Amino acid sequence: MATPMPVTPGEPVLLTDSVVLNLALVNGDVQSLDSAKMSNTYGCPIAIDEFRFFAIPDPLPVKAATIKFPSQFDWGSILKAKIRIGALDLLPGPQMGGPVHLRSLATLWQSDLSYGSQSQFLNGNAAQALYLSTFLRWRPREPIFISRSGGIDVNIGLDSIANRWLDPSSIYTGVRVYVSAVGRLVPDVAPGLKPYPYAAEASPVISANPDLAGSFAMINDPHFRNPFTNPIRVQKFVASLYANFPMAGGRATPFGTDILYRAGAAVNLKASDSKSQNIAAAPTPMNVFVDPRTGDWNFERELDPSEWFNFEFYAAALGQLPLFASGQPKLFPRVAMVGTHMAEFNP
Amino acid sequence: MTDLLSLRPPTGSVAATPMHAPQAQYRDGSPIVLTARVVLQPNSPNGPNVVALKNPTPHPINIQEIRFNLHADLPGLSPGVIGAKFDLSLLDGRTLPVSKGHVPLWLFDLSEQLSVGESFQDQQTFLADFQAAATYKWVLKSPLRIEPGELLNVSFQHFGLIPTDVDATVIYSGRVVVGHPKPSEIVVPYVAGWQSPQFNMNYFADNYAPGGPNDATVDESSDEQDLATTGLSEDVHVHQLIGRLLTPSLDFNANANYSDEVQNMVDSLFFANLYTSRGYEITKDFYPFRLLFARDTRSFPCDLILSPGDYLIAQVRATMGNITDLAGVIPTFDPVAPMVGMVGERIVRI
Secondary structure (H helix, E strand, O other): OOOOOOOOOOEEEEEEEEEEEEOOOOOOOOOOOOOOOOOOOOOEEEEEOOOOEEEEEEEEEEEOOOOOOOOOOOOOHHHEEEEEEEOOOEOOOOHHHOOOEHHHHOOOOOOOOOEEOOOOOOOOOOOOOOOOOEEEEEEEOOOOEEEOOOOOOEEEEOOHHOOOOOOOOOOOEEEEEEEEEEEEOOOOOEEEEEEEEEEEEEEEEEEOOOOOOEEEEEEEEOOEOOOOEEEEEEEEEEEEEEEEEOOOOOOOOOOOOOHHHHHHHHHHEEEOOOOOEEEEEEEEHHEEEEOOOOOOEEEEEOOOOOOOOEEEEEEEEEHHHHOOOOOOEEEEEEEEEEEEEEEEEEE | OOOOOOOOOOOOOOOOOOOHHHHHHOOOOOEEEEEEEEEOOOOOEEOHHHHHHHHOOOOEEEEEEEEEEEOOOOOOOOOOOOOEEEEOOOOOOEEEEEEEOOOEEEHHHHHHHOOOOOOOOOOOEEEEHOOEEEEEEEEEEEEEEEEEOOOEEEEEEOOOOOOOOOOEEEEEEEOOOOOOOOOOOEEEEEEEEEOOOOOOOOHHHOOOOOOOOOOOOOEEEEOOOOEEEEOOOOEEEEEEEEEEEEEEOOOOOOEEEEEEEOHHHHHHHEEEEEOOOOOOOOOOEEEEEEHHHOOOEEEEEEEEOOOOOEEEEEEEEEEEEOOOOOOOOOOOOOEEEEEEEEEEEEEOOO
């Protein structure tokens, strides 16, 4: 490797590390990226334009004709991240609506009418050697400035077995997750208030009941509370929906599939803020609360310091869920808010 | 990204020309498309009738996009099996390189054509009777100004990966420039590409040891001639790097096909490392190829300056890594030839 020489402003920056998460742990797994690899060692401030996540099974299985495999699988639905820069949370910890699932951060780059929004995730093909890697890109609206001595703390977590959906006959023991912060050198950036992204999420579990009452889950403070002293500009809500039951019919949807596009009406929600201002006063199907093709809604509203959003989720009665096989599926609606706030930056 | 020059003329203005002068038919900003077509035979470079690509107007034009359309009577077609070489013929007699030799079409720009199922397999559509068509688009970061009588030359190279002739069409899409004097400098794009020797992925299958360790790696690297600014006298601002994995496969009709979709988990066995001849480490280690050259666009955006004589080094590694074999059967793997493209532009005094 060539010896590094003085750098030129504007040149590309790539901070990358990976961790392996153990799929066998009942309560899930959490690993921290090496802070040294995620530190700014370029000698000047840097701006991060996007985060890339790349998840592959580890070890990586080759052909095994007897292994069944889901035809589509989204690692981003069970992997989550906690990211902070210094003392500033980009994605908070469990106390404040974090960590945030990667799926809630990523820009969906294709919608597929047959399978909702999963088609961007590579398929495993049971007839051939298996490969299941997921690539997700989180591109905040504004670049993230990091001082010359700063770095990015990243924790990557895996949902508990009870809260995720892997084929029970899965042959995987682990998943390796790469995280890359992609950006550039910005030596001339001035100190002062800069925009920083912030995202928080709620993932309740509700059961669909055969009676007409349906089931219910409520998300209150502090999941969607503004923890900062400046307002958060909430740019969008991102929603997804999962079930631990395969959907019935010719288009059976196996585990790990976001079914918002096809079955978002299985869950209704109501939303309001801490000042009792209604956002969705009447029960609203999830797949109209957000754009079902992209899973998001450009909300564009300020959330003042210490304010929060409330969500209530109602499962439709089982008789109103024609796409599910008989039984009592558990539904996992997920809502994330993604926005920007201003914080002090010192190069 | 850094803007080199703001050379785009404002649109909407109309030249102050006499009512019935020949120039009156063109308004500033009028769209214009120049098209040429040629049939390519395997392993024979060939160029279209470039007369059709000359600026036919009495005004300069700004080329904003270059589009390619390929057609063949047999499947197997993809933008990776055809290359294009561009150079710019100026009125003062100079010829400026726009590409370093024949560069595979899919290295000129990021990918944005995603078929259902996320297949980059071919960016092609299958027509009746086993025909195939493939398209690609190169959006110039800065428009290329072509004066009346000047020509952006193009020739194609059929790399011979498929046995059939390929009908290639190239389109220059841009706008007429009226009422803006000739500048002293123009922005000229520059693209270079490197194709690695094929990786014999069966090497890993042949050397796989159940129970491990399986840490064999195979490396290939570009050299100082590949992703280079050879022959240029200006700094090149590289704004994008493209990464492709060329692999043969079979399409759904079991016909030989060349694509950028590596079947099975071999896709995840490739890693890349990038640095410049000045020693700037774009990556500090080998990272997954599909992470660096993002899977959704096959690209890595950057803002890199290569001075005359500088070059980029791309290293590609295939490693068995942490493969596990569950049933004692290792399939045969198709060979893979990684490709890296470097897309940029420079300011040329005219």
